[in-house]
Amino acid sequence: MNADTSAPSNQRLFVAGHRGMVGDAICRRVANDPSIELLTAGRDVVDLCDAEAVDQYYADNRPDAVVVAAAKVGGIYANSQYPVEFLSQNMKIAMNCVEAAYKQGVRRLLFLGSTCIYPRDAPQPLVESALLSGPLESTNEAYAIAKIAGLKLCQFYRQQYGVMFHSAMPTNLYGPGDNYHPENSHVLPALLRRFHEAKEEQRDSVTIWGSGSPRREFLHVDDLADAVMHLMSASHPPDWVNVGTGEDLTILELAKKIAAVVGFEGEIKTDPSKPDGTPRKVTDVSRLHEMGWRHEIDLDRGLKQTYASFLKEEAESGLRQA
Ligand SMILES: NC(=O)C1=CN([C@@H]2O[C@H](COP(=O)(O)OP(=O)(O)OC[C@H]3O[C@@H](n4cnc5c(N)ncnc54)[C@H](OP(=O)(O)O)[C@@H]3O)[C@@H](O)[C@H]2O)C=CC1
Numbered sequence: 001m002n003a004d005t006s007a008p009s010n011q012r013l014f015v016a017g018h019r020g021m022v023g024d025a026i027c028r029r030v031a032n033d034p035s036i037e038l039l040t041a042g043r044d045v046v047d048l049c050d051a052e053a054v055d056q057y058y059a060d061n062r063p064d065a066v067v068v069a070a071a072k073v074g075g076i077y078a079n080s081q082y083p084v085e086f087l088s089q090n091m092k093i094a095m096n097c098v099e100a101a102y103k104q105g106v107r108r109l110l111f112l113g114s115t116c117i118y119p120r121d122a123p124q125p126l127v128e129s130a131l132l133s134g135p136l137e138s139t140n141e142a143y144a145i146a147k148i149a150g151l152k153l154c155q156f157y158r159q160q161y162g163v164m165f166h167s168a169m170p171t172n173l174y175g176p177g178d179n180y181h182p183e184n185s186h187v188l189p190a191l192l193r194r195f196h197e198a199k200e201e202q203r204d205s206v207t208i209w210g211s212g213s214p215r216r217e218f219l220h221v222d223d224l225a226d227a228v229m230h231l232m233s234a235s236h237p238p239d240w241v242n243v244g245t246g247e248d249l250t251i252l253e254l255a256k257k258i259a260a261v262v263g264f265e266g267e268i269k270t271d272p273s274k275p276d277g278t279p280r281k282v283t284d285v286s287r288l289h290e291m292g293w294r295h296e297i298d299l300d301r302g303l304k305q306t307y308a309s310f311l312k313e314e315a316e317s318g319l320r321q322a
Pocket residue numbers: 016017018019020021022023042043046047048049068069070071072073093112113114115169170171172173174177178179186322
């Protein structure tokens with residue numbers, strides 16, 4: 001074992017993927033912490049799919065701690081359309097960020113996975129031990145396999161070399177800086193935009209993908225950022241921990257909430273020709289609660305805050321549409 005694996009004080013913390021929704025929230029979360037010196041580098045500075053570039057960046061900048069919040073990310077449509085990119089880029093990012101961390105003596109690393117790593121038909125709520133207990137959901141199999149490889153690499157480095165590399169498995173996230181692409185985004189930002197545009201254009205109806213019956217859980221990204229820093233400060237964190245609220249709702253219920261927040265009063269239609277994906281995905285968060293962390297932002301408050309951010313982002317520099 002390394003002599004000291006705790007999160008160091010006065011640490012140099014590298015947030016990989018700082019321009020993304022999660023990376024940016026982590027940067028906001030630590031911005032006023034005098035014990036943390038933040039290191040960031042966009043894709044223009046270091047392409048995380050390039051092993052040599054990552055190794056060189058770590059060698060030059062000597063981070064003490066790393067959060068891997070970079071990934072190729074998207075909703076059900078993007079995941080189904082581009083499985084090659086989702087598997088290949090996410091495997092490379094995970095391998096390169098973790099291996100260079102070991103080689104360059106990083107003391108602490110947290111890798112971000114996703115709850116889609118769990119089998120499609122795993123019992124709900126999803127417990128951490130459900131990993132690899134059954135087949136994955138086909139619409140995000142490529143992404144899930146890359147994320148499983150990443151969390152297992154951290155687990156094996158910790159087991160074999162005694163370094164404190166561990167992972168968090170967040171549920172579906174939302175908040176400021178989300179991706180509002182009409183097809184490639186996740187459901188919450190997609191519907192926020194669609195209902196907003198329907199209201200602006202005085203349309204009578206909005207159509208949501210699928211049957212509306214799948215159940216999902218949503219966590220505000222500021223809560224996730226707080227949970228990440230909580231896990232980074234734990235002296236003996238589990239190899240991976242679910243991060244969520246433990247509460248879910250149907251996609252149709254979500255659509256109704258978004259319509260109310262936006263002020264859209266027309267009809268909501270479903271389109272069963274589009275995929276539903278996993279029927280239900282809600283996390284068991286007892287492990288995280290036992291570690292002393294709970295979410296603070298409920299969905300109603302988070303939706304109002306996120307719609308305000310959406311309007312601001314749209315007015316200022318245009319929406320992010322990756
Ligand atoms: N959003 C969600 O609902 C969920 C997200 N997660 C996980 O959280 C993490 C962050 O997700 P999120 O913030 O939503 O995603 P975003 O798409 O908002 O951000 C991802 C970031 O990764 C960067 N990135 C991707 N590829 C590379 C590369 N080759 N080199 C350098 N940077 C790269 C992107 O850079 P650029 O800006 O240049 O494209 C972007 O800044 C991911 O690991 C994701 O799997 C987990 C569960 C749910």
